[in-house]
Amino acid sequence: MTRYVFSRIGQAVLVLWASFTLSFVLLQAMPGDAVLIKFLNPEYGLSPEQIQQIREAYAVDSTVLVQYFQTLVNFLKGDFGYSVQAGVPVSAQLAVSLPPTLKLATLGFVAAVGLAVLIAFVSSLSPFGWLRNLIQSLPSLLISIPVFWLGIMLIQIFSFRLKLVSVINPGPWESLILPVATISVPIAAPLAQILIRNIDEISTRPFVSVAIAKGASKTRILWRHVARNAVLPALTIAGVLFGELLAGAVVTETVFGLNGIGGLTEKAVGNQDLSVLQAVVVISAAAFVAINLAVDLAYPLLDPRLRTGHGAKS
Numbered sequence: 001m002t003r004y005v006f007s008r009i010g011q012a013v014l015v016l017w018a019s020f021t022l023s024f025v026l027l028q029a030m031p032g033d034a035v036l037i038k039f040l041n042p043e044y045g046l047s048p049e050q051i052q053q054i055r056e057a058y059a060v061d062s063t064v065l066v067q068y069f070q071t072l073v074n075f076l077k078g079d080f081g082y083s084v085q086a087g088v089p090v091s092a093q094l095a096v097s098l099p100p101t102l103k104l105a106t107l108g109f110v111a112a113v114g115l116a117v118l119i120a121f122v123s124s125l126s127p128f129g130w131l132r133n134l135i136q137s138l139p140s141l142l143i144s145i146p147v148f149w150l151g152i153m154l155i156q157i158f159s160f161r162l163k164l165v166s167v168i169n170p171g172p173w174e175s176l177i178l179p180v181a182t183i184s185v186p187i188a189a190p191l192a193q194i195l196i197r198n199i200d201e202i203s204t205r206p207f208v209s210v211a212i213a214k215g216a217s218k219t220r221i222l223w224r225h226v227a228r229n230a231v232l233p234a235l236t237i238a239g240v241l242f243g244e245l246l247a248g249a250v251v252t253e254t255v256f257g258l259n260g261i262g263g264l265t266e267k268a269v270g271n272q273d274l275s276v277l278q279a280v281v282v283i284s285a286a287a288f289v290a291i292n293l294a295v296d297l298a299y300p301l302l303d304p305r306l307r308t309g310h311g312a313k314s
Contacts, residue, residue: 019285116191143189
């Protein structure tokens with residue numbers, strides 16, 4: 001078990017390093033210069049010598065290799081550098097933008113899990129074949145809907161047509177209703193597909209037949225015997241989908257005008273603010289790795305067969 005834990009932690013660290021390195025290389029390859037974009041503006045009235053001093057302060061004239069190691073060491077210390085456009089530490093911008101995104105992502109994930117479980121269990125308990133087929137077709141439909149289009153449609157229907165949810169000066173919780181619905185639907189669809197497939201497969205196992213022979217009801221069998229085994233493979237998919245959840249949060253925040261990581265990223269891309277973009281990529285990768293690491297470490301706790309070398313190999 002100890003070897004398994006350290007192996008997963010080592011893999012997580014390697015993924016984080018690879019994410020940092022790849023994002024650094026790609027961002028450095030971008031055309032343009034954020035310092036020149038801002039300070040060549042005639043309104044600042046800066047001389048070439050002053051602009052050069054600013055470039056030296058931001059270390060943008062150093063070699064790529066020097067910038068890479070300086071940035072890596074600073075990131076390990078928790079220093080994400082300074083935003084060229086805002087003129088403040090990137091950590092200060094993240095402190096303001098990260099909490100709204102985390103709230104949106106967390107609520108979206110909870111809603112997605114709830115919707116997926118509802119679809120899977122209603123499908124399994126439905127006594128009508130036509131209704132079961134209809135419910136099972138929902139995930140394929142939901143997964144094909146683009147996030148930005150779904151957000152616009154929800155605003156059009158529930159805000160402008162039905163006037164149920166306000167998008168102009170909404171309350172703190174009212175402002176999250178449509179964004180959470182928008183971000184949860186594409187995540188719920190694949191989770192529901194996996195759960196439905198696992199429930200159907202596990203329902204054919206011998207222990208289910210034994211439970212039926214003992215007179216257990218269909219609902220009891222589903223909750224007590226099938227669900228616990230069906231949910232394990234879905235955990236892995238949930239961890240993978242968390243990356244899509246973060247990407248969806250960026251798009252959703254842009255559609256609904258929320259002040260989160262999405263808005264910060266949009267501005268950083270327009271201004272080519274590399275320090276902000278690098279921090280956003282690394283923070284997103286760290287969240288993705290942390291969720292998947294938690295899922296990997298939870299597996300042996302949920303399935304005792306994985307706690308021994310024999311169980312892991314079988």
